[in-house]
Amino acid sequence: MIAFNRLAIPDLIEIVPPRFSDDRGFFSEVFRRDLLACQGIEVDWFQDNLSVSARPGTMRGLHFQVAPFAQDKLIRVSRGAIYDVAVDIREGSPTYGAWVGCEISAEKWNQLFVPKGFAHGFMTLVPDTEVFYKVSAPYSAAHEGAIRWDDADVGIRWPDAGEVTMSPKDAVAPAFRDHVPTFSL
Template identity: 60%
Template sequence: MPEIRALGLEGVLEIVPRRFADERGFFSETYNAGDLAAAGIRLDFVQDNHSLSISPGTVRGLHFQKPPFAQDKLVRVVRGAVFDVAVDIRAGSPTFGQWVGVELSAARWNQLLVPRGFAHGFMTIEPETEVTYKVTAPYSRDHDCAIRFDDPAIGIDWPAGFTPLLSPKDRAAPLLAGLDTGFRYGAAA
C-alpha cells in the first residue's frame, strides 16, 4: 500500500508509492487502482499526460476544466522537481480560494492527487523537469480554463529566486474573483 497523507484541503492528498530497491535499481507500482480503492479513492483515469520543462521557474497553471469535463489529476515527477499547488475553486466552499502546495520530485517519489473542483499548477525548481499525470476526463478545449498563478487574493507562496516563465495562455489568465468556475461546493461535478 502507498503512504497517503491529507494536505489540509478536502480531497487533496499526497501519495507516496512503495519503492523496492536493490543493486540493480528499483521497482515501484506508481498506480494501483485496487490499493487506492482500499483507501477509499475510486477514480477512473482515461488519459495520461507528460510535460517537459527545460528551465527552472517554468510555471504551468493554474489550470482546470469545467464540468462536464472536470478532471481529477494524479500528478508525479519522473525527473527533476516542482512546487505543486492545488487551489479550491468550488463556490460556497469554506476553503474557497485557499491553496496547498507540496514539493514533488523524482527523488522523493511522491504524487499529488488533485480532485475536480480544484485548480492545479506547478513551478519547476530544477532544470529538465518531467511531470506525468493521469486525468479522469479527456482534454476539452471548450472547457479548459486558467486562473492567474500570482492572483493576490489566493496568495500562493511560490518558491523564491526564480523568474516565472509562462505560456501566453497563463500570462493572460484572469483572477479567480468573479470567475464562474462551474463548481459549487457540495454539488456533483
C-alpha cells in the first residue's frame, strides 16, 4: 500500500509508492489520483516536467508562482537523488517562513507533494539526476517569484554536494525579508 507521511509542516506530504519486484525488475504505480484524494490532495494536474542535472550541487529554486498561475507540485526522482526544500510563504500561517527538507531519490522511490503557497527548490546530490514533477498550472513569467536559496533569515541547511551551480536568475533572487507576501491562510 502507498505510504503518506506528513512532514514537520503537515501540508507537505512525502509519498512512497510500493514497488512490486520479481526477476525482471519491478513495477510501481507512481501516481493514483484516487489515493491522493483520500489524503486531501485533489489537484487537477496541468502538465509534467522533467529536469536533468549533470552535476551534483546543481541548485534549482526557490521558486513559486502567484495566482492565477500558482502551482501545486508533485516531485519524484527517476534517476539520482536531490535534497528538496519547501518554504512556507503563506502569510498568517503558523509556520510562515519555516522550511522543510527531504531527500528524494530513485533508491528511496519517494515523492513530495508541495501545495500552493510554498517556495520550492532542490539541490542535486549525485551526477545525472532526473527530476520528474507534475504541476497544476502552466509556467507564467509574469507570475513567477523566487527567494534566495541561501537566505540567512530562512536558514536552510543544505547538504554539502560540492560546488553549487545555478541559473543567473536564481543567483540574484531576493531575500525572504524582501519578499512581498502574496499567499495567505
